[in-house]
Amino acid sequence: MLLWQKLLAQQVAAAVAYRYWRIYVTLTDAGGGSGGVQINEVELRATVGGPDLTSPSTPSLASSTLAPGYGPTQMVNNFLLGAPWASTGTPSTGSPEWARFDLGTPQVVREVALHPSGKPDEEGSSIGSVIYAPRNFIIQGANDGTNFTDVKAFTGQTAWSNTAFRSFAL
């Protein structure tokens, strides 16, 4: 197969439409010492830089939630200054933490954007700190909500800003 054919095949493979999208975290920027993963907002974009497919009514589910008020709905409420989703456990390769979003129908997602934490004055506190943003994670898709396929893995994500989204093209 020629190189351009391989590249085209990869692009086609990446364009699979899924109803369920999942962020599967295996390490936070804190390095796995302690603390769960925290993400304040997620955008699932059909095109790079395009509109967000999630809304405050998008059903969400997480592997764990630290406390009431820190559930996965915090990631789709379009509010960057409040509490993030915070997992109970510290994610690792053997014990990942994840959050799942249901778009209702299969849809292509070309870019995922993550906003790691709450308001700037929360930096350094136990809640809302950028150090609990995901360092290593996999974006996954499924149509049954259970059997996920890896779409793209990202590693080494450090030095997050608590005032900006970070975008990941799929």
Ligand SMILES: [Ca+2]
């Ligand atoms: Ca939010």
